[in-house]
Amino acid sequence: MNMKYLEPADFGEASALLSEYGDDSKVIAGGTALVLMLRQKFLSPAVLVSLGQIRAQRGIHLDGDGLHLGALASLREVEQSLLVRQYCPALAHTYAVVGNIRIRHQATVGGNLAEADYASDPPTMLLALDARVKVSGPDGSREIPIAEFFLGFYSTVLGPAEIVTEVILPPLPENTHASYQKFTSRSAEDRPCVVSAALARLDADGRCLDLRVAVGASIETPRRLAELEASVLGRKLDDQLIAAIADEYARTLEPLSDVRGSAWYRREMTAVFVRRALKEARDGHS
């Protein structure tokens, strides 16, 4: 395998290189996904454009519009970040359960999204948090709501020379609690079979002021049922309502079958893990 390895100094230069080499090039950040594909000869680009020398977007910071995760921050940095834990402990937990510690040290926030593997943890939690994905390309930068970012298996709205630069998480009001539930069907460090992220803001009587539930890994791209979420506002989030929401997610979503579980099994597990996520998000209040 004879490959040119280029190391641009900033995102603009990286996009320019991707434009120049087109289909012959691939962008590489942590490389945890790409190197596997290269080794299996699924890909054989003539040029690898590495983001390894880019200094920008390696950190995590708070800004007026929310919490910013740099695309080049490692998953481990998100997991350990005090800012992330203060913002939403469930988000830190989500990054903490990806693969194993070696993967998390190497894989990046942006790479994880750009790869768009359906059996992944962060996308579902980020969907529940209404994250925006900032990308930059030859025509400048733009922000994409994460709900619109994934198109399907391994496919996103990113243009050929566009690169994810950061993930922006809008501020969460006081008294908002979230939970991330990952179910692995084969081994602890496996990719997920079904995941569920829930976020709840309740009033003093336990009634829903804001409720969001996202499910992923069992379907092509993570999903929320917006109408269902809206329909429970004002209602008390008791066990009965939680069970009804969980059943509705299980009934509505069309799970896929793969080595981690059949569609039938995943449907059952969707109900279980949505229920657990909602209970944990609710009980953060008591």
Place this chain on the structure above:
Amino acid sequence: MQIVDSFVVKASRDEVWKFIFDIPRMSKCIPGIESVETVDENTYRGKLVVKVGPIRSEFGGTVNLTEITPPGRIAGAVDGDDKGSASSVKATFSGTLTEVEGGTLAAFQVDANLRGRLAQFGGPIINATAKKLTAEFAKNVRAQLEHEIP
């Protein structure tokens, strides 16, 4: 792995049937097709590029028609491989054309067996890719045939 799909073309069944055997024209409608050559009246050899996310595979192989019953049914077998990912595919397929209101319903069923490294991507991804390719093929066929209706 089984792939079942169908689409409607606003053209008569005879027109669609004729079109299927107009190999140069029909093959242009197959997304990712690189080349097709006729070996004999029942056998065709071709090259197809399929993209799944970042992965691009190039399958070369033969299609052998085992049943041709005008104007409504064909069946056959496909045998191909992608050298880059050391993967191979063997498949049997059958297709039917049925007259429906406003045109012709083209329905097909493929039983495919994918082996090698690509097989790890599993049924759901391959099925989704097949659905996408079918939708594109249907769009291209419509563009070819439906334009011709005065």
